[in-house]
Amino acid sequence: MTRRLEEPDYRRRLLHEMVRIRRFEEKCAELYSATKIRGFLHLYIGEEAGAVGIMQALQPEDAVVATYREHGHALARGISARALMAEMFGKVEGCCRGRGGSMHIFDAATRFYGGNAIVGGGLPLAAGLALADKMEGRDRVTACFFGEGAIAEGEFHESMNLAALWQLPVLFCCENNLYAMGTALRRSESETNLAVKAAAYDVPSWAVDGMDVAAVVEAAERAATAVRAGGGPYFLECRTYRFRAHSMYDPELYRAKQEVEEWKKRDPIATWMATLEAAGEIDAATLQRMDADVAAEIDDAIAFAEAGTLEPVADLERFVFSERGSE
Amino acid sequence: MSGAVKTTCREALRAAIREAMQRDSRVFLMGEDVGEYGGCFAVSKGLLDEFGPERIRDTPLSESVFVGAGIGAAMNGLRPIVEVMTVNFSLLALDQILNNAATILHMSGGQFNVPLVIRMATGGGRQLAAQHSHSLEGWYAHIPGIKVLTPGTIEDFRGMLWTALEDPDPVLIFENALLYNLEGELAEDAGPVDISKARVLRSGTSLSLFSYGGSIPKTLEAAVQLESRGIDPEVVDLRTLRPLDTATIIDSVRRTHRAVIVDEGWRSGSISAEIMARIMEESFYELDAPVARVCTAEVPLPYAKQMEDAALPRVETIIEAAMNVVGGNG
Numbered sequence: 001m002t003r004r005l006e007e008p009d010y011r012r013r014l015l016h017e018m019v020r021i022r023r024f025e026e027k028c029a030e031l032y033s034a035t036k037i038r039g040f041l042h043l044y045i046g047e048e049a050g051a052v053g054i055m056q057a058l059q060p061e062d063a064v065v066a067t068y069r070e071h072g073h074a075l076a077r078g079i080s081a082r083a084l085m086a087e088m089f090g091k092v093e094g095c096c097r098g099r100g101g102s103m104h105i106f107d108a109a110t111r112f113y114g115g116n117a118i119v120g121g122g123l124p125l126a127a128g129l130a131l132a133d134k135m136e137g138r139d140r141v142t143a144c145f146f147g148e149g150a151i152a153e154g155e156f157h158e159s160m161n162l163a164a165l166w167q168l169p170v171l172f173c174c175e176n177n178l179y180a181m182g183t184a185l186r187r188s189e190s191e192t193n194l195a196v197k198a199a200a201y202d203v204p205s206w207a208v209d210g211m212d213v214a215a216v217v218e219a220a221e222r223a224a225t226a227v228r229a230g231g232g233p234y235f236l237e238c239r240t241y242r243f244r245a246h247s248m249y250d251p252e253l254y255r256a257k258q259e260v261e262e263w264k265k266r267d268p269i270a271t272w273m274a275t276l277e278a279a280g281e282i283d284a285a286t287l288q289r290m291d292a293d294v295a296a297e298i299d300d301a302i303a304f305a306e307a308g309t310l311e312p313v314a315d316l317e318r319f320v321f322s323e324r325g326s327e
Numbered sequence: 328m329s330g331a332v333k334t335t336c337r338e339a340l341r342a343a344i345r346e347a348m349q350r351d352s353r354v355f356l357m358g359e360d361v362g363e364y365g366g367c368f369a370v371s372k373g374l375l376d377e378f379g380p381e382r383i384r385d386t387p388l389s390e391s392v393f394v395g396a397g398i399g400a401a402m403n404g405l406r407p408i409v410e411v412m413t414v415n416f417s418l419l420a421l422d423q424i425l426n427n428a429a430t431i432l433h434m435s436g437g438q439f440n441v442p443l444v445i446r447m448a449t450g451g452g453r454q455l456a457a458q459h460s461h462s463l464e465g466w467y468a469h470i471p472g473i474k475v476l477t478p479g480t481i482e483d484f485r486g487m488l489w490t491a492l493e494d495p496d497p498v499l500i501f502e503n504a505l506l507y508n509l510e511g512e513l514a515e516d517a518g519p520v521d522i523s524k525a526r527v528l529r530s531g532t533s534l535s536l537f538s539y540g541g542s543i544p545k546t547l548e549a550a551v552q553l554e555s556r557g558i559d560p561e562v563v564d565l566r567t568l569r570p571l572d573t574a575t576i577i578d579s580v581r582r583t584h585r586a587v588i589v590d591e592g593w594r595s596g597s598i599s600a601e602i603m604a605r606i607m608e609e610s611f612y613e614l615d616a617p618v619a620r621v622c623t624a625e626v627p628l629p630y631a632k633q634m635e636d637a638a639l640p641r642v643e644t645i646i647e648a649a650m651n652v653v654g655g656n657g
């Protein structure tokens with residue numbers, strides 16, 4: 001076990017991070033119903049241990065590529081709740097000036113390269129970010145998140161092959177929540193053991209219980225260490241489950257309520273909380289304080305987003321091309 | 328021209344790549360068979376020996392990932408030149424070109440620019456039939472966020488690449504494959520060229536012939552023959568299809584009052600249609616005749632030579648269109 005994982009402070013921080021994401025997204029769902037947030041909104045609820053665990057293994061100079069289900073990754077990477085919420089409100093104070101919305105979060109400061117709403121579209125990009133690092137001799141890692149649905153896309157296979165062939169420092173993080181919209185893994189893949197696919201490209205792979213944050217931290221640190229040491233790409237599968245609908249418009253006809261309820265028993269937040277309680281590392285007062293802190297942060301983010309301004313329509317054509325002189 | 332050398336578009340382009348690699352250590356070339364094979368059109372022949380496999384990078388047959396990797400590498404400090412064998416194959420990378428390269432700057436609110444150059448061969452005339460011969464540059468020019476260059480002269484084969492590499496945004500260069508062997512004189516000190524302006528290759532007063540890429544030599548030849556019939560055509564090389572240099576186009580029309588557009592793309596929804604629209608929008612009352620165009624027939628290009636020839640713009644069809652516009656055909 002990594003030493004940090006034995007420190008109660010650190011263990012509480014992991015809980016805090018997961019709770020932050022959960023509460024943030026619960027608010028997002030409310031704000032969606034209140035029509036403050038529009039467009040597509042994909043919640044990460046149930047999967048928080050993945051982003052929180054994997055980000056632990058990254059350094060500030062590393063890069064992150066994610067998907068349209070990326071609020072958790074953005075928060076765990078250090079993008080402020082304010083910038084994220086303002087983005088979803090479509091305000092110019094948002095991290096992308098309100099141009100990207102929920103599915104397209106970018107942030108140069110934390111090297112967060114999207115937010116990509118094309119399934120599989122981020123993988124080639126991640127290979128390129130890593131290629132530049134390798135050619136420049138920088139020992140950085142690019143963490144690339146995608147769902148198991150992306151594995152059916154050609155871009156997954158092209159990217160795995162190229163990354164392995166050129167030994168690129170990419171940490172491929174497959175968040176296997178068993179469904180791509182309404183298509184169960186077994187209904188879309190002839191081989192459902194995803195590690196076998198990575199192995200076919202000679203990429204070391206590891207499957208981890210994505211509902212157990214400590215297990216994810218450990219697996220991610222092992223994987224990132226291997227990648228950073230020049231071992232080429234690594235494939236980490238986080239076995240997880242989304243508790244909510246695919247997006248806000250999904251009647252969930254494709255799975256049984258019972259199945260969802262079964263998975264909820266493994267809620268990554270509840271189980272981690274129970275672990276910390278059993279170890280005597282949290283008590284009711286700590287939890288209350290944590291909840292209050294998180295609530296205050298999110299309320300502040302919402303107030304910030306509400307008070308935000310709209311980008312002037314006159315700026316519509318800005319950034320189609322770079323503004324010369326600003327580079 | 329003092330200190331001019333005889334060369335080909337292929338050699339001029341190779342010189343441009345070599346110069347870029349020497350000038351900037353961040354520049355590298357990647358694509359299918361660019362290294363050991365020497366490039367499918369022999370453009371990069373010899374460069375592997377000179378620069379090594381790190382910078383002359385052979386890729387697997389994976390257009391989507393190597394174009395996407397070019398985008399990522401460009402966003403992370405390098406200056407990649409990605410070579411796609413032909414425009415037809417670029418369709419396998421269209422997701423990366425359109426959904427990533429062209430959109431990320433705008434979508435990220437100006438945070439991430441993509442200084443990437445993608446080169447690819449385009450055009451017909453080599454009896455390669457319907458999966459290797461199309462001219463989709465006008466179609467790419469539909470996309471905001473990328474620049475579309477179409478060199479039609481030896482100067483531009485030599486000079487456009489460096490300017491494209493200095494551009495902060497994605498630039499696509501469409502090289503008409505028939506031009507690689509085109510010979511010409513090039514100044515010994517030829518170097519980077521401006522890519523923001525169309526260029527009047529021949530000034531004239533009777534009508535404007537707008538053309539680009541592989542149609543340039545045909546259009547110039549048509550102009551010579553038109554001259555012998557007492558017509559004085561102006562030839563404008565569009566050079567860059569996005570952003571289009573509307574000012575030069577309109578200026579020419581204001582002087583000649585007649586125009587023919589030569590476009591190797593298909594007629595419907597083409598760049599020639601766009602140019603006609605702009606002429607109509609900005610200089611309708613300057614026109615003495617309806618604008619005409621010479622495009623590729625709206626068919627998948629066939630293999631048999633007489634059929635392919637019939638489908639593509641030719642010197643005779645350009646002359647015929649020009650004669651009609653100046654009223655010389657009855």
Ligand SMILES: Cc1ncc(C[n+]2csc(CCOP(=O)(O)OP(=O)(O)O)c2C)c(N)n1
Nearest residue numbers: 069117118119147148149150177179180181
């Ligand atoms: C190329 C492409 N095809 C289809 C879609 C529509 N779509 C959006 S999300 C999704 C399911 C993806 O599932 P998965 O990769 O497992 O990720 P998850 O949504 O479960 O996080 C689909 C089909 C898309 N965005 N991109």
